[in-house]
Amino acid sequence: MKILHFADVHLGRGFSGYAEVSEELSEARYETLENLISKANEKQCDVIVIAGDLFERPRMNKADVERVIQILNRFERGPVLLLPGNHDYVTPESDLWRYVNDAKDDHVIVLGEKAPKSLGDYDLPATIYPAPCHSKHSSENEIGWIADVEKDSELINIGIAHGSVPGVAPDMNDEHYPMTQEELSDSGVDLWLLGHIHVPWPDNPGQKDRILYSGTPEPDTANCPHGGTALLVEIGESKEVYVQQLLTGKYRFENWDEHVTSKEELENLLQRAEQEESQEVVCRLTINGKLEEEACKSWHEEIFPKLREAFFYLKLDDSDLKRRITKEQVEEEFPQESFPDRLLSRFIENDQEEALQTAYELISEVQDEN
Known part of the structure; x- marks a missing residue:
């Protein structure tokens, strides 16, 4: 069985801190979702697993939800398993999930209940054990019921959850459905596909790794120091697991903190930006130091304009870049x-x-x- 696993797309997210390019950054998330479905069809995946936070919030514009579901409907081979996360949590009165259900084809399956889901109808030897979120914050996870369910060892048993794992994902107040690795391992499933943190984990998963975070396929802050990721997971006849990390994003977010003291160092900074294919980088640059008058003039008239062109978007703080005072x-x-x-x-x-x-x-x- 071949699975495309991703999470945390956060469709509908705004980028108020990047006002000049907010529309482009928001639209990129829809483009990335389209590319993921195309990739799943191209790779002939049997299942797509979206492990929470496909949407940014539980209240979404109906037209935007319909656009998203129309994209998911294009998956050709099997089910799209859609788990509510802590941002797009499910409740009985949720308009979001009513919009989803009204727009989706039968093969798009909302995992909104804590109950096993057989994939036998799709000729797949697997049972899914979902742990949907029902609120934005919770100090208790939703996986406890899974250990008590008798498993068919002839089938591939897959858990899907959204939340933090101590030691892997920071959760200072234990409010994001914390799950320990021991709990996950003792649940009796063969594989866990998780969402919530926006970076993939483990970094280089091997055959023995059975707890997998996909990361976000389209980064949204510099806390995601990668170009967007999803996982292609293949499960063999003996339940061996092979994982390939896919690079999926359009934009990268980076923080640059630079200390400069000369025109030469300014030129090196510009050269670094131009050589790193920074056209798709959203950069927050904080630059400080003291420069001779000639270097200051060069910064304002020459280096900074070129540096701004090197990035897709540059947010600059040069308030601590000063002219050196001379006799x-x-x-x-x-x-x-x-x-x-x-x-x-x-x-x-x-x-x-x-x-x-x-x-x-x-x-x-x-x-x-x-």
Whole structure:
């Protein structure tokens, strides 16, 4: 049996912190979902498993839900197993899942109840044990019932859940359906396919790994230091498991923290950006340091404009990038033996850069006001 496993697409997510490109970032998530279904058809997968948080929230625009389900309906070979996660949790009065049920074809199956689901109708020797979320937060997981169910050892028994695993996913307040590895291993299933964390785990899964996080197929923050992932999971006749990680995303999010002291270092920063194929990178750049006047001019007039072009989107904080104050500059800007001249010159002579910078900025601020 061949499974395409992914989770945490968060369709409908907004990107208010990236206002200029928010629409492109939101739309990319739909494009990635379309590509995943095409990939599943191309790889002749038997099953698609979406382990929670396909949607960003339990209240979604009906037209957006219908668009998503129309994409899922295009899977050709078998069932699409759709688990409610903690962002798109299921409740009896949920409009979201009513919209889903109204729009989906029969082979798109919502795993909204804690009950075994046989895939025998699809000629697949497998039983699914789902653990759907029914609220955004819970200190208790939904997998406890699974250990008590008698399993058919002739079938492939697969658990699907959404939540944190201590030691794998941070959950400081134990509020995201925490499941221990021991609980998962003792449940009696052959394989766990999980969602919730946005990075894949393990990094390089082997045949002995039976607890798998797929990661998100389209990153949304720099906390996902990858280009988007899904897992192609193949299960053999003897229940051996082979896992291939697929790169699936359109955009990457990166944080760059840079300290520069010269024009050469600025040029190296630009070269790094241009060489790393950064056109699809959303970058938060924090840059600090002190530069000579010529380097400062180069930053504003030459380096920064080119750096902005190198990325899909650049969010810049250069508030701590300062011009280095020199004796020549002080002599040029302030009368000889004036208070600013004497004060700043003393800081220069004593190599007190921090005090020099602070004093210069205060003096300049007072002069601007006058």
